[in-house]
Amino acid sequence: MQPEMEQKKKSLKQRLVLKSSLAKEMLSEFLGTFIMIVLGCGCVAQAVLSRGRHGGIITINTGLSLAIVMAIYVAGGVSGGHINPAVTFAMCLFGRTKWFKFPFYVGAQLLGAFLGAATLFGIYYDAFLSFAGGKLLVVGENATAHIFATYPAPYLSLVNAFADQSWK
Numbered sequence: 263m264q265p266e267m268e269q270k271k272k273s274l275k276q277r278l279v280l281k282s283s284l285a286k287e288m289l290s291e292f293l294g295t296f297i298m299i300v301l302g303c304g305c306v307a308q309a310v311l312s313r314g315r316h317g318g319i320i321t322i323n324t325g326l327s328l329a330i331v332m333a334i335y336v337a338g339g340v341s342g343g344h345i346n347p348a349v350t351f352a353m354c355l356f357g358r359t360k361w362f363k364f365p366f367y368v369g370a371q372l373l374g375a376f377l378g379a380a381t382l383f384g385i386y387y388d389a390f391l392s393f394a395g396g397k398l399l400v401v402g403e404n405a406t407a408h409i410f411a412t413y414p415a416p417y418l419s420l421v422n423a424f425a426d427q428s429w430k
Contacts, residue, residue, distance in 0.1 A: 287341035292374040294337030294345045299378030301329035
């Protein structure tokens with residue numbers, strides 16, 4: 263009876279193990295990007311939602327740096343820790359990653375980023391509503407959208423905004 267139980271336990275363990283290296287790499291890119299977004303945007307959310315009382319430019323930069331380090335630490339040993347479609351594209355372009363992996367890596371990164379942002383939004387949901395008086399705003403002094411993305415300044419023309427983002 264004992265060997266049968268061990269065989270069942272072993273087979274269950276074997277069923278849970280990922281055998282495909284591509285699946286392992288996709289999971290690591292997903293987790294790395296998820297961690298980067300939750301921790302990095304979490305630093306920004308803490309600073310914005312506290313109106314600077316519990317964080318500022320130093321804590322945001324330090325937190326984002328540590329979030330990237332942690333994300334690369336999680337994903338680096340398995341997939342290289344790209345955690346960004348632009349990095350994956352560059353790695354494919356220079357022959358360090360095979361092109362057939364590109365859509366899989368990017369898909370995993372996008373899913374990790376969206377789920378990371380959704381998780382952070384869920385964690386801070388009450389704070390978002392309290393901060394903006396029950397509204398979720400993109401512009402204005404109570405805007406919260408810039409926690410998750412960057413937006414041009416209101417006075418910036420379309421040409422200057424394009425130039426600003428093109429030559430950085």
